[in-house]
Amino acid sequence: MLALQDAGTSALTPTNSAIVSAYTERTPGSAALHRRAAGLLPSGIVHDSRHTDPYPLYVQRAAGPLKWDVNGNELVDFYGGHGALLLGHCHPAIAEAVQKQLALGTHYAACHALEVEWAGLIQEMVRCAERVRFTSSGTEATHMAVRLARAFTGRPKIMRLQRHFHGWHDHMAFGVDGHFDGTPTPGVLAEVASEVVLVPSGDLEAVERGFERGDVAAIILEPTGASTGAVPLSPGYLQGLREATRRHGVVLIFDEVVTGFRIAPGGAQEATGVTPDLCTLAKIVAGGLPGGAVAGRKEILDWLDFEASGRTGREKIRHQGTYNANPLSAAAGTTALRLIRDTDVCARANAAAASMRTAFNRVLAEEGIPWAVYGDHSVLHFFTNPDGLDIDPLTWDANALPARVFGGDPRKGLMAKLYLALLVNGIDPKGSRGAIVSAVHGPAEIERAAAAWRGALRMLKKEGELRH
Numbered sequence: 001m002l003a004l005q006d007a008g009t010s011a012l013t014p015t016n017s018a019i020v021s022a023y024t025e026r027t028p029g030s031a032a033l034h035r036r037a038a039g040l041l042p043s044g045i046v047h048d049s050r051h052t053d054p055y056p057l058y059v060q061r062a063a064g065p066l067k068w069d070v071n072g073n074e075l076v077d078f079y080g081g082h083g084a085l086l087l088g089h090c091h092p093a094i095a096e097a098v099q100k101q102l103a104l105g106t107h108y109a110a111c112h113a114l115e116v117e118w119a120g121l122i123q124e125m126v127r128c129a130e131r132v133r134f135t136s137s138g139t140e141a142t143h144m145a146v147r148l149a150r151a152f153t154g155r156p157k158i159m160r161l162q163r164h165f166h167g168w169h170d171h172m173a174f175g176v177d178g179h180f181d182g183t184p185t186p187g188v189l190a191e192v193a194s195e196v197v198l199v200p201s202g203d204l205e206a207v208e209r210g211f212e213r214g215d216v217a218a219i220i221l222e223p224t225g226a227s228t229g230a231v232p233l234s235p236g237y238l239q240g241l242r243e244a245t246r247r248h249g250v251v252l253i254f255d256e257v258v259t260g261f262r263i264a265p266g267g268a269q270e271a272t273g274v275t276p277d278l279c280t281l282a283k284i285v286a287g288g289l290p291g292g293a294v295a296g297r298k299e300i301l302d303w304l305d306f307e308a309s310g311r312t313g314r315e316k317i318r319h320q321g322t323y324n325a326n327p328l329s330a331a332a333g334t335t336a337l338r339l340i341r342d343t344d345v346c347a348r349a350n351a352a353a354a355s356m357r358t359a360f361n362r363v364l365a366e367e368g369i370p371w372a373v374y375g376d377h378s379v380l381h382f383f384t385n386p387d388g389l390d391i392d393p394l395t396w397d398a399n400a401l402p403a404r405v406f407g408g409d410p411r412k413g414l415m416a417k418l419y420l421a422l423l424v425n426g427i428d429p430k431g432s433r434g435a436i437v438s439a440v441h442g443p444a445e446i447e448r449a450a451a452a453w454r455g456a457l458r459m460l461k462k463e464g465e466l467r468h
Contacts, residue, residue, distance in 0.1 A: 012053045012416055019459050020054060023420045029070035030058040049082070049431060053416045057423060062089035065441045067428065075428045076445045076452075078380075078435035083228070083258045084283035086349060086378070087336060088440035094287050094335045101331035107323075114330035121337040122285065122295055125261070127269040128254075128276050129295035133304055134325040138257035138282030139167030141292040142220065144319065145278050146171055148294065149218030149251040151303045151317055159197040159210050159219040159250075163226035163403075166255050166280075171196055177408070201226055201403045202233050204240045211248040218251035218278075223268035228258045230381045230433065231406040232374075232399050238274040245277075251300065252276040257283055257292070262349070263377035265340050271377070284340070287332030290323065345439040349378035352446060353437040356380060359450040364393035367457050369466060373434075374398040381434040384409045384418075414465045421456035 014021035024031065034055035037044035043051055050056045058070045065088055067077045077089070087094065101114075119132040135141045146158050158171055162180050166172040174185045175198045184193035197216060199206040202225075210216055219241070225233040245252040254276040260267040261284040269275050278296035285293055294301070302308035309316035323329075339345055357380055360373040372383045372393045383398065385391060386409045398406075409415055419432040427449050429435045435449075460466045 011413065012420070017417060017463060019417045019421045019424065019463060022424045022459075024054065026073055026424060027055075027057060027069060027071055031055055033058045033070065052419070057428065064088045064090070065438060065445045073426075075423065075426055076441075076448050078427055078429045078437065078441075078449065080436045080438050081288050082283065083262065083379075083436050084286070084288045086262055086284050086345060086438055087287075087339060088438045091336075091339075093339065094332050097331040097335040098289070098328055101327050104327070106328055107326065112325075112327055112330070114327055114334060115325035118325065118330045118334045118337070119293075121334060121341065122281070122293060125266050125337065125341055126256075126279065126281075126295050127266055128279055128297065130298040131301035132293050132295045133301060133319065134321075135282075135292040135294065136290055136321055136323040136326075137167075138255075138280060138292045139169055139172075140321070141257065141280035141282055141294050142166040142172060142253075142255060143169045144294045145253050145280050145296075146218060146220065147317060148278065148296075148300050148303055149253065152300045153217040153249065153251060155215050155217035157195050157197050157213070157216045159199060159207065159216050161201045161219075161221045161226065162198055163201055163231050164220075164222045164255070165227060166220055166222075167257075201231050202237055204237065204244065207241065208244055211244060211250055214248075216248070216250050218253050219245065220253040220255055220280075222259070223254045223256065223272065223274070223276075224259055224263065224376060226403075226406075227381075227433070228379045229375055229377075231403050232376075234399065238272050242274050242276075251278060254279040256281055258379075259377075260285060261337065261340050262346065262379075264346055284336060285333055286329040287334075287336035289326075289329040289332045291326065291329035291333060346378075348439040349437050349441070352439070352441045353378040353380060353435075355443075356435065356437060356441075356446050356449060359446060360453050361393040361396075363450055363454045363457065367454065367461075369393075369457060372396040372398070375434065378437045379434065380437065382418075382432065384411075384415070386410060414460070417460060417463065417465060418456060421459045422452055424459070425452035425455035427452040 012020045014024050034044050045051055059067050060070045061068050065076055066074060068074050122132050123129045162175055165176050170188045170192045173188050179185055182193055182198045184190055197210045199210055225231045254268060256267045256279045260281045264270040280294055282292035303317045304319055357373050364371050370391050371385050372391055373380055375381045415432040422429050
């Protein structure tokens with residue numbers, strides 16, 4: 001296995017890998033841009049997930065299920081704006097709505113009709129949404145949700161599940177891919193970290209023990225499991241959690257930044273039949289533009305309400321935000337939500353993902369590789385089996401295994417090569433971890449993806465990365 005990447009150097013080079021050589025030959029424009037970016041941006045990137053060895057891909061344009069890099073290479077896109085683009089790139093109705101709004105103004109510093117329509121659609125579609133407050137991102141939404149829960153309950157602590165991701169603010173910046181003991185990551189105050197109670201994913205008994213402390217204001221989780229189901233939650237867990245939070249007076253927060261409007265028009269709440277007290281939304285809610293929201297029970301969101309706070313004589317939660325419900329985001333968001341509400345968008349994406357999982361697992365079986373592709377709804381996850389379990393890709397059931405099995409693959413060289421090999425073979429996945437499928441991925445794109453998956457696996461075999 002290759003050595004891990006040192007600071008400022010690349011562990012993967014064309015001289016030690018034919019996969020890397022193929023990537024660098026196809027992407028000289030990306031290499032040149034990254035050389036410039038390295039002198040301007042930390043690590044030359046603006047988002048941690050784009051950190052790529054030897055350098056990331058730079059994209060020039062996109063349309064529907066496809067995108068093209070700066071060298072003109074065409075790729076089937078399975079990252080979809082980090083999950084925001086359920087309707088694919090440049091959907092005509094969304095593009096038209098944004099262009100129309102652009103001509104009318106980008107920022108009024110005033111209320112506008114689109115924000116009312118946008119909130120009304122969310123209230124109509126999302127079960128818990130008695131009231132809505134817009135933010136500019138998912139991180140801002142989770143930040144507001146925990147503040148609301150603390151104010152509403154008068155309690156200090158927030159419970160989280162290990163590996164569940166809720167953005168990058170201080171209460172969420174540890175316990176995702178490390179620091180599972182609750183210790184803070186750099187820049188986070190120990191005093192802030194001490195107010196977070198981390199429990200193992202899927203362990204209701206641990207939740208109950210934490211609630212018995214009497215100081216937990218809320219529990220926040222990804223309702224389909226960590227990383228949108230990469231670490232699945234057992235059947236019945238959400239219902240058990242709903243019952244426990246009611247008994248203990250704890251606010252239940254679903255982080256639906258990814259699942260909202262994706263797995264069903266009403267998100268995980270509709271798909272599972274479990275209604276939280278609050279939910280956080282972003283990505284699809286703004287139609288692929290920047291935007292987020294907190295939605296939930298009126299009595300909780302009343303802590304943001306001037307009149308409600310005045311009637312009770314309490315100090316309200318102050319909340320500003322220059323780009324909250326920005327008119328361009330509102331135009332895109334209202335258009336996207338109407339399409340999701342009125343058509344079979346979610347069902348089409350879910351069906352395409354099911355076909356893709358089947359095709360990918362068939363390739364694994366035919367190639368004799370004991371990996372598996374799993375997931376629910378329109379998200380796929382790659383299980384690369386680092387512990388060498390005896391599995392059949394065609395029958396493997398991720399839901400039957402404990403959370404510890406999904407701790408990630410420590411073979412960094414293998415995972416880096418897998419991602420590059422998929423790019424070389426014509427698809428852009430969700431890094432080396434899986435894929436996100438949209439409603440515009442049809443049979444032709446799924447067929448291309450399966451062929452790329454086979455090609456990438458054969459490249460890994462040829463380099464000796466797959467031994468069994």
